[in-house]
Every structure is written in C-alpha cells, then in structure tokens.
Amino acid sequence: MTSLAQTSDELQDLYRELILDHARSPRHFGKLPDATHTAEGINPLCGDKLKMYFRIDGDDRISDARFEGSGCAISVASASLLTDMVIGLHTDEALKYFSALVTRLAGVQPTDNDNAGDDINLGKLRALEGVREFPSRVKCATLAWHALNSAIQRKSQPATTE
Amino acid sequence: MSHIRLTDAEDNIVDIANCRADFPALTQNVNGHPLVYLDSAASSQQPAIVIDTIAEYQRHDHANVHRGVHTLSHRATEAYEGARDRIRAFVNAASRREVVYTSGTTESINLVAQSFCRPTLKRGDKILITHLEHHSNIVPWQLVCEQTGAELLVAAIDQRGQVELDTLIAQLDENVKMLAMAHVSNALGTVLPVPDIIREARSRGIPVLLDGAQAVPHMPVDVQSLDCDFYAFSGHKMFGPTGMGILYGKEAHLEKMPPYQGGGDMILEVRFDGTTYNDLPYKFEAGTPNISGAVGLGAAVDYLQSLGMDRIAEYESELLAYLTGQLQTVDGIRLIGTAKQKASVQSFLLDDIHPHDLGTILDRQGVAVRTGHHCAMPVMDFYGIAGTARASLALYNNRQDVDALVDSLGRAKEIFSR
Numbered sequence: 027m028t029s030l031a032q033t034s035d036e037l038q039d040l041y042r043e044l045i046l047d048h049a050r051s052p053r054h055f056g057k058l059p060d061a062t063h064t065a066e067g068i069n070p071l072c073g074d075k076l077k078m079y080f081r082i083d084g085d086d087r088i089s090d091a092r093f094e095g096s097g098c099a100i101s102v103a104s105a106s107l108l109t110d111m112v113i114g115l116h117t118d119e120a121l122k123y124f125s126a127l128v129t130r131l132a133g134v135q136p137t138d139n140d141n142a143g144d145d146i147n148l149g150k151l152r153a154l155e156g157v158r159e160f161p162s163r164v165k166c167a168t169l170a171w172h173a174l175n176s177a178i179q180r181k182s183q184p185a186t187t188e
Numbered sequence: 189m190s191h192i193r194l195t196d197a198e199d200n201i202v203d204i205a206n207c208r209a210d211f212p213a214l215t216q217n218v219n220g221h222p223l224v225y226l227d228s229a230a231s232s233q234q235p236a237i238v239i240d241t242i243a244e245y246q247r248h249d250h251a252n253v254h255r256g257v258h259t260l261s262h263r264a265t266e267a268y269e270g271a272r273d274r275i276r277a278f279v280n281a282a283s284r285r286e287v288v289y290t291s292g293t294t295e296s297i298n299l300v301a302q303s304f305c306r307p308t309l310k311r312g313d314k315i316l317i318t319h320l321e322h323h324s325n326i327v328p329w330q331l332v333c334e335q336t337g338a339e340l341l342v343a344a345i346d347q348r349g350q351v352e353l354d355t356l357i358a359q360l361d362e363n364v365k366m367l368a369m370a371h372v373s374n375a376l377g378t379v380l381p382v383p384d385i386i387r388e389a390r391s392r393g394i395p396v397l398l399d400g401a402q403a404v405p406h407m408p409v410d411v412q413s414l415d416c417d418f419y420a421f422s423g424h425k426m427f428g429p430t431g432m433g434i435l436y437g438k439e440a441h442l443e444k445m446p447p448y449q450g451g452g453d454m455i456l457e458v459r460f461d462g463t464t465y466n467d468l469p470y471k472f473e474a475g476t477p478n479i480s481g482a483v484g485l486g487a488a489v490d491y492l493q494s495l496g497m498d499r500i501a502e503y504e505s506e507l508l509a510y511l512t513g514q515l516q517t518v519d520g521i522r523l524i525g526t527a528k529q530k531a532s533v534q535s536f537l538l539d540d541i542h543p544h545d546l547g548t549i550l551d552r553q554g555v556a557v558r559t560g561h562h563c564a565m566p567v568m569d570f571y572g573i574a575g576t577a578r579a580s581l582a583l584y585n586n587r588q589d590v591d592a593l594v595d596s597l598g599r600a601k602e603i604f605s606r
Contacts, residue, residue, distance in 0.1 A: 037549055
C-alpha cells in the first residue's frame with residue numbers, strides 16, 4: 027500500500043466501511059405495500075435502477091420508507107442511508123437533506139464544517155463525501171435522493187440524474 | 189514472450205506490439221499510473237499518422253469538395269475521394285460507387301432501414317436480427333417496423349453467447365425481408381458464422397446487412413467474398429476519427445434506393461418542379477461532408493494495411509487467449525461470453541462487485557475498461573445481469589496490459605473484502 031498510497035486513500039475514502047456495509051446489507055430493502063408516494067431513479071449511464079417507496083402521513087411526515095432495485099455499491103448504500111435518515115422526518119426536512127447532500131457532493135459550496143449550503147448536519151451521509159473525488163460517481167450517490175425529491179413532488183416521470 | 193514477431197511481404201520484421209509507440213495517447217500516465225487502455229471496442233486511439241494527416245489537411249488543403257475550380261478545392265476533393273478508393277480496396281468492394289460515406293455505423297444502418305426497407309415493407313413482413321445486437325442494430329429496425337407494420341424477429345443465443353444457427357436458419361422464411369446482424373458482438377466478442385448464415389439467406393433471396401463495427405479493426409473483411417448486401421462500420425473503432433463511417437452496399441441495391449437525405453451534393457439538377465439525383469455514391473451524401481473525417485479514415489486504412497490485417501488478427505487472437513486465460517486465474521471471476529469463435533473482447537464479473545464500482549477502482553490504477561450494458565441491454569437481460577466489465581483489445585495492447593488488469597482486479601478484491 028505504499029506506491030499506491032494516494033490511489034488507495036481515495037478509494038478507501040470512497041468505499042468507506044459504512045458504505046460497504048449498507049451496500050452489502052441494505053436497510054429497508056423491499057416493497058412498501060401501503061406506500062403513498064413512489065418514484066423510480068434511473069441512471070442510464072450504468073443501468074442503476076432504484077424504486078423508492080414512502081408512506082407520507084397527513085401531516086407531511088414520512089412514517090416509512092423502503093426501496094428495491096439494483097445498482098452499484100454507492101447508489102445502493104446511498105438509498106439505504108436515505109431510508110434510515112428520512113423515516114420520521116417532515117417532507118420539508120427530508121428535502122433539506124436532499125439539497126444539502128447534492129450541494130455538498132457536487133462541490134458547489136465546499137465547506138469545512140458539517141453545514142453544507144443549508145442549516146443541516148449531514149450526519150452519517152457524510153460517508154458519501156468520498157465521491158467528491160470521483161465526479162463520474164456523484165450521480166450514483168444522489169440517484170435515490172433525486173427519486174425522493176420526485177416522490178415528494180409527486181412527479182410521474184422516473185427521476186434520472188441526467 | 190510478450191508479443192509475436194512476424195515477417196512482412198518485403199521481409200522486413202514487423203512487430204505488431206511495437207506499433208504501440210505510434211499512438212501518442214498511450215504514452216501518458218492516468219491517475220499516477222501508466223495508461224492501460226482496454227476500451228477500444230468503445231473507441232480506439234489514433235496513431236500519429238492519422239492525427240497528423242488530419243492536421244495537415246486542415247492546415248493546407250481544406251476547402252469544400254466537388255465545387256470549386258480553385259486549387260484548394262481540387263486538393264480537398266482529391267484527398268476526400270482518394271480516401272474512398274483506399275477504403276474500397278480495404279474491404280474489397282467491387283466499385284467505389286458502393287462505398288457511401290456516413291457519420292458512422294449507426295447512420296449506415298438507419299440509411300438501409302429507411303431507404304432500402306421502408307419503401308417496400310408491409311404488414312406481415314419480418315426483419316430478423318439476433319439477440320447479440322448493439323442497440324444501433326435494433327432500434328433502426330424497430331422504427332421501420334413501427335412505420336410499416338412489419339414485425340421484428342430475434343434469433344436466439346446460447347449460454348456461451350453464440351447464435352443458435354439452426355434456430356436462426358429455421359426463422360428464415362419468405363416473409364423475412366432483411367437479416368441484420370453483427371459480424372462481431374460488441375458486448376461479448378462473439379464472431380458470428382456469417383459465411384454460413386449468408387449462404388442460407390442468399391439461397392432464400394433474403395438480403396443481409398452486417399454490422400461490422402467490431403470486426404473491421406480486428407480481421408480482414410472482404411465484402412465480395414462475404415457476399416453480404418450491406419456492410420456498415422465506423423472510423424473511430426478502427427483508429428480513425430469519430431463522426432465518420434461507411435456503408436458498403438451492392439450497387440444494384442443502392443441504384444434502386446431513394447436518397448436518405450436531401451441537400452447539396454446529392455443532386456445533379458434542382459428545379460422547383462423536380463430534382464435529378466446525383467450518381468452513386470453521392471446520392472446518399474447530402475450536404476458538405478465530413479471531409480477531414482474521410483481523410484483521417486483513409487490514413488487509418490493505410491496504417492492498418494501497412495501492418496496487415498491477417499497479422500493483426502493473429503496477434504490479437506493470441507493476446508485474447510492470454511487475457512481470457514489470465515482472467516480465469518482470478519478467484520471469483522465470471523466470464524460472460526465464451527463463444528468458440530471470438531475477437532478482441534472479454535466481458536466479466538468479479539465476485540458480487542458491481543461493474544461500475546469495478547470500473548472506478550480500475551481507473552484509479554490507470555486501467556480503462558468499459559462497464560455497464562455496452563449498448564446491448566438485451567444481451568445483459570439474457571444473462572440476468574445489469575452489466576459487465578469489458579476489457580477490449582486492439583493491435584496496440586500487449587501482455588503487460590493484461591497483467592496490469594489482473595493486478596488491478598486484485599486491488600478491487602482487497603477493497604471489497606474489508
């Protein structure tokens with residue numbers, strides 16, 4: 027690991043243990059029979075295809091979330107983290123995570139603290155920060171989140187990262 | 189032994205592996221590692237002679253073709269039409285009238301679908317393709333079927349990625365108006381038994397189009413000995429520029445076909461009450477063409493002929509065997525596409541690592557492979573997978589490239605076994 031130090035660091039930063047764990051054992055994986063909001067996320071570049079299910083109650087609170095589909099480690103881990111994160115949140119709060127994450131990963135407003143473009147602590151979503159060194163993978167990390175946004179906005183077309 | 193040494197016609201030693209030095213792009217480092225370019229099936233690199241020939245043309249000889257009486261127009265026309273003559277000889281077309289310049293294989297196939305098939309196709313007619321096709325040899329036929337009510341049939345493949353010959357032949361009935369298939373599969377590298385299939389189609393009077401994009405860079409192609417009706421290929425997969433391709437078509441067919449697009453250069457005389465179309469091949473070349481593309485493709489053809497397609501095929505065949513053999517030594521590898529006759533390509537999966545992740549890890553080690561569905565989603569569906577990693581070889585690759593790939597796969601296993 028000496029001559030490959032930089033390469034290894036960047037790759038290990040991308041494939042952090044938390045990411046690999048969620049990719050191997052995705053949380054909330056499967057259909058949600060009583061979902062009120064659903065959306066598909068499709069990344070035509072690599073064939074990632076995720077279906078996101080949400081149950082959103084009358085007070086706009088997300089009471090449950092699931093997902094199914096297939097994708098790379100980054101997109102699956104991100105979807106898994108998403109479901110962990112948004113259950114219990116008001117849809118406005120969930121959308122704040124969406125915009126904060128997209129901002130953070132696209133490197134639009136690089137910051138040194140937890141607050142990225144918004145008054146939000148990304149918490150364990152920071153495990154996805156490794157993709158900033160891999161511009162072609164940012165789409166993978168944000169795919170599920172674009173689908174979340176579509177589902178909440180009730181857009182009928184599949185979300186894509188294009 | 190890292191390469192084979194062969195003797196050319198003049199008894200000079202021609203070392204295919206040494207031609208790597210002719211390709212400027214291959215001398216660079218990527219992500220701190222020497223570039224190992226294993227993605228030539230997507231697009232090949234260009235030798236300096238192609239790059240320089242295009243630059244020289246742009247610097248000194250550029251003007252519009254077939255138009256001016258001035259010197260530069262004459263030079264441009266000579267260069268543009270001279271390239272056509274060399275490309276004709278390269279694939280052994282009977283006449284330069286049969287060599288149509290297009291923007292690439294995709295446009296070549298669309299041209300045949302729209303100008304050859306569409307005028308006569310009707311409900312009840314069928315177009316036959318195979319399960320191995322690139323999207324560009326599927327969608328143009330779907331479009332013409334939608335337009336005419338014809339039906340698209342698909343010939344089955346087996347687990348090795350080979351067309352089931354008997355099944356395909358049984359599908360060749362009198363309602364099939366076109367058989368369109370790859371010469372070499374882009375996703376799996378399968379070389380289709382096109383002489384046998386063409387013979388069967390010919391005996392039933394069924395025209396055949398071959399998608400030769402993945403064949404022309406790797407093996408000798410003789411359209412007359414193949415006896416196909418149409419042959420489509422692209423410049424950028426044979427060490428030439430992008431945006432440049434060829435449609436070979438038998439003259440008798442091309443004569444009967446209406447123009448694909450209207451515009452300048454494809455006409456003899458335009459009046460508001462009617463237009464007389466130009467002769468072949470210009471009837472299909474509307475508008476100011478990709479002149480530098482043709483010039484560059486001509487240079488690429490010269491380059492390939494200086495090496496010899498037979499030698500290239502022999503060299504790559506040995507290298508592909510080495511690639512496949514070395515991949516098989518990797519624990520957890522699954523080879524996708526194991527046909528008996530193959531060229532240039534090996535698709536694979538490693539453990540349960542998604543191909544996209546594999547591609548990223550390899551790239552960080554300077555190894556460029558294609559990952560995903562390779563514009564052949566039906567092939568991926570056949571194997572029940574979302575995609576593969578694909579290493580594809582060209583004449584400039586060598587055993588060190590293969591070894592670097594195998595090493596980088598080891599690194600991927602390390603990262604994913606944490």
